[in-house]
Amino acid sequence: MKERKEIETQLQEPLPPPPYHVLHKLPPGDSPYVRAKHVQLVDKDPEAAIVLFWKAINAGDRIDSALKDMAVVMKQQDRAEEAIEAIKSFRDQCSKQAQESLDNVLIDLYKKCGRIDEQIQLLKQKLRMIYQGEAFNGKPTKTARSHGKKFQVTIKQETSRILGNLAWAYMQQENYLAAEAVYRKAQIIDPDANKACNLCQCLIKQDRYLEAQSILEEVILDKLPGSSDPKSRNRVKELLQEFESQRPIALASTAIGLNLEDAFLEGLDQLMSQWTPYRSRRLPIFEEISSFRDQLAC
Numbered sequence: 001m002k003e004r005k006e007i008e009t010q011l012q013e014p015l016p017p018p019p020y021h022v023l024h025k026l027p028p029g030d031s032p033y034v035r036a037k038h039v040q041l042v043d044k045d046p047e048a049a050i051v052l053f054w055k056a057i058n059a060g061d062r063i064d065s066a067l068k069d070m071a072v073v074m075k076q077q078d079r080a081e082e083a084i085e086a087i088k089s090f091r092d093q094c095s096k097q098a099q100e101s102l103d104n105v106l107i108d109l110y111k112k113c114g115r116i117d118e119q120i121q122l123l124k125q126k127l128r129m130i131y132q133g134e135a136f137n138g139k140p141t142k143t144a145r146s147h148g149k150k151f152q153v154t155i156k157q158e159t160s161r162i163l164g165n166l167a168w169a170y171m172q173q174e175n176y177l178a179a180e181a182v183y184r185k186a187q188i189i190d191p192d193a194n195k196a197c198n199l200c201q202c203l204i205k206q207d208r209y210l211e212a213q214s215i216l217e218e219v220i221l222d223k224l225p226g227s228s229d230p231k232s233r234n235r236v237k238e239l240l241q242e243f244e245s246q247r248p249i250a251l252a253s254t255a256i257g258l259n260l261e262d263a264f265l266e267g268l269d270q271l272m273s274q275w276t277p278y279r280s281r282r283l284p285i286f287e288e289i290s291s292f293r294d295q296l297a298c
Contacts, residue, residue, distance in 0.1 A: 032056035033066050046073050057090060064098035067091065071105050080112040097137055100126075107165065116172050123166040130159050160190035168198065176205045193219045193226035197235045204242060213243065 027034050036052035039045050053070035057063055067090050074083035084106065091102050103122060110119035129135045135155065136142045144153045163186035170179035183199040196219050203212035219227045219236055226232050 031061050032059050033062040036066065040073060046077050049073055064094045067094060068101055068105055071109065075109055075112055080109045084109050116169050120166060120169045123162055123169065126162050130155060157190050160186045164195045171202060176202050191224050193224045193232040196224055197232065197239060200239055209243060209246060
């Protein structure tokens with residue numbers, strides 16, 4: 001009876017607060033990188049944090065994380081060009097495992113700076129890595145993080161995401177036929193409402209309203225993942241308003257003027273046709289595609 005009361009008393013006692021670094025989502029210890037994270041996340045002083053991230057990099061303290069985090073903070077402070085140069089100057093000191101994350105940061109920085117050609121080349125490079133089985137450090141999935149939550153990303157999902165970003169870049173160059181071709185590839189691999197709306201916008205830019213409307217109906221009828229998200233619903237409303245303000249003209253799909261390398265599209269076709277279950281470490285998704293490696297455009 002006495003032991004039961006002691007147990008009940010212990011259960012009623014409040015749990016001790018989590019350690020300081022856990023509470024503030026900081027790495028443990030007291031090093032240049034840890035101090036930089038403290039200034040960034042607790043003191044919320046981004047300019048001071050950048051100075052401390054530089055000190056961490058120069059001291060060789062967690063260079064992978066310090067360089068990536070510093071570049072992200074620089075982007076937030078409208079110092080994206082500096083961030084690009086920092087990554088290019090110091091990425092050779094980072095581990096092989098960090099290169100993919102640094103590429104992702106660079107893509108965002110190129111987008112921020114309007115350096116579309118460089119963004120496109122880096123996106124194609126990432127697609128080549130997937131095509132050759134070198135993405136995710138040879139694993140079939142990777143752990144990603146968004147808003148503090150971890151989740152698993154498959155090769156198919158990553159391929160579709162990169163294709164969506166590539167199509168967006170072509171849209172910025174007003175190369176709508178190329179954007180359309182890549183958006184359609186992305187939707188075949190891993191369809192969602194966001195890319196469908198982007199494809200719809202791409203078709204509207206080409207005055208192909210009936211085709212655009214048929215794409216948008218899939219989102220309206222909730223046939224695609226993400227169709228019920230508030231952002232998707234708002235995007236649908238915007239596109240419907242654009243339909244109403246334009247005169248519908250149905251034009252046949254054409255490849256005339258397509259400024260996109262045939263070899264690149266052929267490479268994507270080969271990539272998709274060779275999709276097979278994971279069976280080897282070197283080629284996590286694609287089997288027997290070594291003879292097609294040169295088809296993906298540089």
